[in-house]
Amino acid sequence: MTQYVLRRLVTSVIVVLGVSVITFMLLHGMSGSPGRAILGVQASAEAVAAFDREHGYDRSLIAQYLAYLGQLLQGDLGHSYKLNQSVNALLADNAGRTAMLAGVSLVLAVCVAVPLGVFQAVKRNSVGDNVLTTLTFVAYSMPVFLLAMLLIQVFALGLGILPAQASQSSSTFVIFTEPRAMLLPVLTLTGITVALYSRYQRSAALDQLAQDYIRVARAKGLSMRMVLTRHLLRNACLPLVTLIGMTIPLLLAGNLVVESVFNYPGLGLLFFNSLNNQDYPVLLGYTLVASVLTVLGNLLADLVVAVSDPRTQRA
C-alpha cells in the first residue's frame, strides 16, 4: 500500500512538472516578448529590449524555465500587467466562489446520478430506463450553454420566477445566501454532470449485476433492495470515483461556460475576460492551477479507491 502511494506520488510530481514545462512554453510562445506585450505597440524597440533585459527575458530558455519554476515553487504564479495585479491575488479573489459553485453542483450531480444509474441498471430496458436513457443522451449531447439558455428561457423569461443572471455578490457563500439567484447556474452545471455520470454509473452497475456474487447474495435470501444497498452500491461506485477524478477538466470547462453565461464572478469569468484581453499570465496561471487540481483529483480518487477496495491493499 505504502509503495503504491509512493509510486502514485512520484508519477503525480512528474506529471505536474511536465505541465509546468508546457505552460511555460505556451507563455513564452504566445506572449512573445513580454516587453512588447506590456509596453504596447508604440514603444520603441530599444525600450522593449531594455525591459526584457531588465526582467531576464533575454536569457536562454532553460534558464528562463528554471527561473519560472523557482517562482512557481515559491507559490508565485506571475503578474498580470493588464490588470496590474498578481495572478495569485486574482485567482485567490475568485477561487472561493468558483469552488462553491462547482462543488455544490458536483455533490448534487453525484447524489442524483448514482441512484439514477443503479435504478436504470436494475430496470434495464424497461420504459423508465429508456426514457431516462433518452433524456441523459439529450443532455449529454447538449453544449452547456445551450442548456443554460433553455433554463433561462423557461425559468427567467417564460415563468419569470428566477433571475437570468447570477448574483454579483462577492461573498463566497452566495449560493446559500442568495439561493434563488444561483439556482439556474447550479442547475445547469448539475444537469450536464448528471448526464455525464449517470450513463457511466448505469453501465458500472450493470457490470456488477452480472457478477456471480450478486447471484450468491440473492441465493442467501436477500431482497433485491438489500442486495443493492449492501453489496452492489459500494462496488458500483468505485469506478465513479475514478471517473470524477478524471473528469475534473470537463467540470472546470463546464464551470467556465456557466460563469460566462450567467456572468457569475469567479475563476471562469476571469478566464473568459482574460481571453478577450489576451492576458496570458492569468490564463496560464489558472490553467496551471486547474491542471494541478486535476492531478491531485486523480491522485485522491486513486487513493480513495485503493483504500476502499481491499484488493489493492496487498501491494
Add this chain to the structure above:
Amino acid sequence: MAARTEGVPVVPGDVLTVEGLSTSIRLRKSAVDVVKGVDLRLRPGETLGLVGESGSGKSMTGLSIMGLLPPGGHIAAGSIKLDGRELVGLPERQYQKVRGNEIAMVFQDPMTSLNPTKTIGEQVAEPIRLHLGATPKQARERALDMLALVGIARPAERMGNYPHQLSGGLRQRVMIAMALSCEPKVLIADEPTTALDVTVQAQVLRLLHDLKDRLGMAMLLITHDMGVIARWADRVSVMYAGGMVESATTDRLFAGMRHPYTQALLACTPRLTQRRESALFSIPGSPPDLEHPPAGCRFAARCAHATDRCEREAPALTEPAPGHTLACWHPVEGPLEPAARPVEAAPKAADDQAGPVLVADGLVKEYGTGRLSLRRSARAVNAVSGVSFAVRPGQTFGLVGESGCGKSTLARMIVALEKPTSGSVTALGGALGELRGRDLRRHRRNLQMMFQDSLDALDPRMRVGAILREPFEAQGIGTAAEQLAAIRELLDEVGLPHSALERYPHEFSGGQRQRIALARALALNPRVIVADEPVSALDVSVRSQVLNLMKRLQATHDLTYVVISHDLTVVRYIADIVGVMYLGKLVEVGSADDVYLRAVHPYTAGLIAAIPEPDPGAAEPAGGLDIGSELPSPLDPPSGCRFRTRCPRAQARCAEEEPVLLGFGPGHSAACHFPLREPQPAVPAG
C-alpha cells in the same frame, strides 16, 4: 468402498419434489426451452447427482428451484414442492425466506462468488442475521462456528480476511459455510469443484458429503463428471439437451443403464485404466441447438439405435423398474463392453534407438512481480525452476500438474514464445535460444503449438481458409493453388468439410475449432506439436473425438507430441512418457505405466488417488496419500522439497535439503527423500 450413504434411512416423504419442470428463456426473437419436463425427488439425507454436458439444462434446473433464473427466464410449466409447499409462483417476499434458509446453493466459481469488498465474516454472518434473527454478536459467533465446521484453520483470523486473501479451495469452503449457516433442508451444489484442482476437489466433496450426513439435509449435486457422481451420489439423474433421459440409483445406473446416451457418456469418460492401444469411445456430432430443437428424441441424431420413430416422436419418461425412470424408445442393456476399438491407425512404436528430437535442459523462467519497484530486492516468481527432459521421435510426452505449477510457461518456452531466464531448448538439433530472425522462423516449421482456448487462438476476423493459409504464407511455401490444395487435404485429415473454408471461427463448435487448430498446426508438416490443454475446454463426448484424432494423426504423420494437461486421465490416454510438475519443478518422470501404476513420489500418488473413477464400486484410495492443504504461493516456495508442506511423509530433512531426481527403474525417476519405494541406485537417473 464408495463414500455414499449406506442404505438411505427410510424417511416418510420427499423433502423436495420437482415434477414436469419446464423453464424457458426469452431471447430477442425467440424463446428457448432450456429445461423441459424434468422430474426430481430428493429424500432427506440423500445425494442426488444431476449429470449432463454443458447446455444440458442441469444448472438451469438448480436455478429454477432457487427461483433465481437469469433475466428473461421463467418457469413455463411444472411444480417444485418443498416439504409439500409449492414454490412455483411463490411471491418474491416469501421466496426470500426460503432461499438461504431452507434451500441453499453453492456455485461453481468460488473466485467470483464472494463480494470482493466485504470480509468473510460479514458475508457468512449475513444469512444468519437475516433468517435466524440473530444479533450481530450471535451471528458472528455462529459464523465463526460455521467456518470451523467447514475445516478452515484459524477461523477467527479468517473472519477479518477479504476473499482475495484466500485460495480457491478456501473460498469454496467459505461458500459452503455460508450456504449451510441456516441448516437448510436442501443444498444445491452446482459444479462445486469444477474450478478447483483435483486434490482440492476430493477434499471439498468429502466435506460436503460429511456435512450433509451431519445435518441430515438432502443434496442435489450438479456435475458433468461421471467420476464425481460415481463416488458421491446415491441416485443419479441424467440430462441431455434440457430433458431428463434416465434416473436410477447410482449402482443401478452404472451397472445397468438403459438409455443409449447414459451408456455412451460413460463409455467416453476417460479412465485411469483406459487401454492406450484402443481408441476412446466417442459420441458423433454435437448436442442440438435448443433454439431449434428436434421434434422427436433430442438425442436421436447422435444415437446409434435411433429409428424413424425416434426422430418423429419424443419418448416420455417411463418407469421400467421401480426407482428407475427412462425416456427412450429403444433402451439398451447395461454398459458397453470395453471391446477393443483399435486406434484407426496403430501408432508406431517409438524408436528407442533414435536420438531425442526435443531436449529441454535446465529451463528456468522468472517473472518480476512489479515493473517499477522502489525496493531493489523485488521478489521474482519462479514460474519454472530447472526442468530438464528429452523426447524421442514419435513419442508423446505428457506433462501434468495443478494450476500454477508452471506447465503452460514451460510449453511457451519449448516453442520459443518466451525466452527462458536460463537453460535451453534444443529441437531437431537446433538450439532455439541461439537462432535469430530468419533462421528461427524457418526452424519454427518443425515445432508447432495447439492452444487451450481455440476461439482465442483463431483470429476472429479471418475465414478458416485464411487461417489455414497463414502458415504457408508466413513460411513462403507454395503457390496459391498449391496452398489451396494442401489446405483441402488438411481439412479432410481433421474431418471437416471443405465448405468450412468460407466460414469464421465463431461459427464452429469448440470441438470443430480445435480440429481447425490442429489442421493449422499440421500445415507445416512439423515434427513436434506442443499441445497446451488441447481438450480441457471441451465436453467429454467431444473431447474423446479430438483425442482420437490427435492419436491417429500422430501415427500417420510420425509426430512427436508434448501434451500438457491438468487432467490425469487425458495424459494417461495419450502419453508414453509422463512428467509430473509441482511448483515449477519436475518431481517425477517415467513411462505412463511407471507413473500411473508404480508412482514413487507422494505427490504423484496423491494426485492419482484424488481422481474419482467413474465406477461406484471403485475402492476408496488408501489412506496416507491424502495431500494436505493447498498449493503454497509460488512467490515464496517452501525451502528444501517444495512439496513438503503438503506431504504426509515429510520430515525435517525435507525442509533442509532439496531432493534430486533419483532412478527407480529404466527411465523412471523421482525427486523425493522418502519415496514410496526404494530407489534403484544401479539405474542412472534420467
Add this chain to the structure above:
Amino acid sequence: MTDTAPPQQVTSGWRLAVRSFAQNRLAVAGVGIIVLLILFCFAGPLLYVTEQVAVDPVNSLLPPGGDYPLGTDAQGFDVLGRIMRGGQASLQIGLFAALIATAIGTLYGTIAGLIGGVVDGIMMRLVDTLLSIPFLFIVLIAATQFSSTVLSLSLILGAFSWLGPARLVRAEVLSLRSRGFVAAATVMGATKPRIIVRHLIPNALGVVIVNITFQVADAIIAVSLLGFLGFGLNYPDVEWGTQLSDGVSHLFEGAWWLIYPVGGCLVLVVMAFNFVGDALRDSIDVRLRRR
C-alpha cells in the same frame, strides 16, 4: 461419423456486426439523421438560395413567416439559410478534427503499445501530462493566437484531442498482443510486420472506427463552445456556436427563432453520432462475444 456437421449459416464477422447494428433502431435513426443533416446543410443551399454575405438591416430580426420560414437575425440574414451555412462549417470541423485526432492517437497508441517497456512508459506519461491540462482551456488559449478558419479550428481541436484515442488504441494493441492467435502466428514463423498487418490492424480497426464517431460528436460540441465564447469563424463565415452566441443577445427580446432551430440541429447531430457510436461499439462486442 464425427463432430463435423457444417454450421447452419454463413455469417461473416462484418455481416454479423451490420445485422446487430441494424437491429438497433436508435442507431439506424442516428445514421438517418446524419445523412439528412448533411444533405440539408450541403445540398440545401442549392435548392434554397439565400443571401448570406451582404447585411440587410431593414429586414433584421423578423419573426418566422412569409419570405423567411425561420425569420431573420440581427444582420437580416435568413436564419434557415444561415443554419445550412453554419452547419457546413460545424460538420466539417467536427469531421476533420475527429480524423486528425484519431490519426494521431492511433499512430501514437500503436507505437507505444508495440514498443512497450521504457519508451511506452515515457510516451504514456506524456499523455497523462497533457490529459491533466483542461482541454477547453488550452484550446481557447490556442484559439486566441489564430484567426479562425475551418482549417485552423480543426487543427487546434484535433491537436488537443488525440489523447483519448491514443490511450484506447494502446490498450487494444496490448490486449491483442497477448491473444492466442498472435502467439499462434509467431509460432508458425510469421514476421512482426506480418502480424501487425494481418492481425493487429484488422482487429484494432473496430475500436478506432467507434472512436471516430464519438470524436466527431465531441468535436462538434467543442467547436460550438469556441464559437459561443467568441472564438468561432469570422464574418461572413459562421458556424452553429457563433450563431447561437449571436442569438443570445436577442433572447431577451423574445427572438426565440435565433436559438431553437439551430440549437435543435446541434443537439440532434451530436446525439446521432453518439447513438451510432454506441451501437457500433455494441455490435463489435457482439461479434467478438458471440461464442
